Amino acid sequence: MGGGEVTGRPTAEEIERLFVGASPRHTRVRVAELAGVPQDLTERIWRALGFATLADDAVAFTDADVAALERVRAMMEGGLLDDQTVVRMARALGQTTARLAQWQAEIMIGAMLEPDQQPTDAALAAILDTAHRLLPDFEQVLVHVWRAQLAAAGTRLLAITDLTEEIVPTRLTLAVGFADLVSFTQVSRELDERALAELVEGFESRASDVVAAHGGRMVKTLGDEVLFTVADPRTAALIALELVDAIRRDGPEVRIGLAYGPVLPVMGDVFGTTVNLAARLTAIARPGTIIVDSELAEAVGETPGVEAHRIRRRPARGLGVVQPYVLRRA
DSSP states (O other), rough: OOOOOOOOOOHHHHHHHHHOOOOOOHHHHHHHHHHHHHHHHHHHHHHHHTTTOOOOTTBBBOOHHHHHHHHHHHHHHTTTTOOOHHHHHHHHHHHHHHHHHHHHHHHHHHHHHHTTSSOOOHHHHHHHHHHHHHHHHHHHHHHHHHHHHHHHHHHHHHHSSOOTSSSOEEEEEEEEEEEEEOOOOHHHHHHHHHHHHHHHHHHHHHHHHHHHHHTOOOEEEOSSSSEEEEEHHHHHHHHHHHHHHHHTTTTTTTTEEOOOOOOOETTTESSSHHHHHHHHHHOOTTOOOEEHHHHHHHHHOOTEEEEEEOOOOETTTTTTOOEEEEEEEO
């Protein structure tokens, strides 16, 4: 990596040099020509990655950008990827890394700056210097974790895909769960910004730990709500029961809705009637309770330590009248 230590208030140019390395040398037109990638495809890739469209004469690209595009061209020439797949992969990469980078920047700033104090130029320079020192090691860890997550994703896919089906099915049969913090709007009005941030991060981290420990997948977090999936409905029931206990230990209550059935995976998210049903069941759950649909209640069956009790039928917006069950420990 290029660049040196920053001693004063960091400039945009210094930040870019520390993390990216070489200084920009090329325009967007020139970088496409050097890489041998059509200009229109290059622009679609940059947009998918989340980068702003620059003027034709703006010098904003480095030799590393050229090398990256050359790799893309090599994959396309080898017949491994087509234009649409390249752009979709670029969008997945851009959106994921943008959130990761923002999240890590917030963590570093929060860890190194005194709360409620105006940061000095020296403090900002120290943050940047520390981040730069950690970059090589983190880069290696990032690649390792990414490979491990790819392996986990492939394992999950094989576990829920019949050998007679396509390897990437358009629909999967999964248990879908929403966990929602109770009275979050009211609580958020009573807490200052720091306490609210701690509440949200604590909820999301504990939920993520429980889901991961049972081999489930955290699909997304929405502050006061998390969405997770797991192939086995019995495992989903155990995750929900443990989530209620884990969150309750920290004070707030959580309510959970679970449904089991076909879902449509799109861009890392899940969609479909099963997802909508889980959300509706969460809305009717009382604090500290778990409401499941009939499919999941039936699948749980004689699972030791788990009981599903039928309650009165309820209307669910957009889904008609549904038969919910309360899930609890036996």
